Amino acid sequence: MYKYDLHVHTKEGSACGRSTGAEMAEMYAREGYSGFVVTDHFYTGNTAVPRDLPWEEWVERFCEGYRSAKRRGDELGLDVFLGWEFGLGGGTEFLTLGLDQNWLLANPDVRRMDPVTYCTKVHEAGGYLIHAHPFLEASYVPCIRLFPRLVDAVEVLNAPKGDFINARATEYALAYDLTRTAGSDSHNDRWHALAAVSVPCRASSITDLISALRNREHSLIQL
Numbered sequence: 001m002y003k004y005d006l007h008v009h010t011k012e013g014s015a016c017g018r019s020t021g022a023e024m025a026e027m028y029a030r031e032g033y034s035g036f037v038v039t040d041h042f043y044t045g046n047t048a049v050p051r052d053l054p055w056e057e058w059v060e061r062f063c064e065g066y067r068s069a070k071r072r073g074d075e076l077g078l079d080v081f082l083g084w085e086f087g088l089g090g091g092t093e094f095l096t097l098g099l100d101q102n103w104l105l106a107n108p109d110v111r112r113m114d115p116v117t118y119c120t121k122v123h124e125a126g127g128y129l130i131h132a133h134p135f136l137e138a139s140y141v142p143c144i145r146l147f148p149r150l151v152d153a154v155e156v157l158n159a160p161k162g163d164f165i166n167a168r169a170t171e172y173a174l175a176y177d178l179t180r181t182a183g184s185d186s187h188n189d190r191w192h193a194l195a196a197v198s199v200p201c202r203a204s205s206i207t208d209l210i211s212a213l214r215n216r217e218h219s220l221i222q223l
């Protein structure tokens with residue numbers, strides 16, 4: 001089986017990230033992962049990249065955490081993929097997989113999209129959406145918002161979030177027959193709580209990984 005983390009932050013892309021993409025790659029290699037998806041907080045979330053930059057430059061810098069992780073990951077034999085964590089504000093966040101830098105460059109209006117438009121556009125382009133920790137409770141989360149007809153999957157195992165939040169997410173995913181995923185939401189290279197999806201075949205591209213999720217060939221692992 002091959003372990004992948006679907007929820008990883010870097011210092012280059014996320015204001016709350018504490019380790020570089022390269023350092024994150026080293027942690028995942030140490031922990032025996034096959035790879036991971038870099039999902040830094042996007043423009044409308046806790047991004048590390050100044051929002052007043054021209055869009056092309058913003059995108060370039062936003063992807064730097066991924067590139068750093070990919071460079072080191074290639075040396076270490078890890079599969080590193082680009083994703084991002086799209087924030088609607090108030091703690092509602094969608095992990096977005098399967099789209100690339102060119103899609104971002106071609107869609108500058110992604111900075112101001114409402115959830116219906118965003119999810120529709122992502123799906124039109126072949127992307128995959130996971131509602132991250134949908135039952136998160138925190139000072140910056142005024143209400144719980146669910147979008148069962150807009151997302152493909154629900155993060156039911158967010159390793160650091162605790163049993164109550166994850167149990168509610170599991171009930172939600174089961175009720176709507178949404179795919180269940182896991183992730184560490186890691187923000188540094190000594191992360192205290194790791195999780196993974198385990199898939200039967202190595203993912204040579206993010207498309208492979210998404211196919212495994214769509215076909216529900218994966219299992220969830222807490223490390």
Ligand SMILES: [Zn+2]
Nearest residue numbers: 009014016046
């Ligand atoms: Zn964060």
Ligand SMILES: [Zn+2]
Nearest residue numbers: 007009085185
């Ligand atoms: Zn996150």
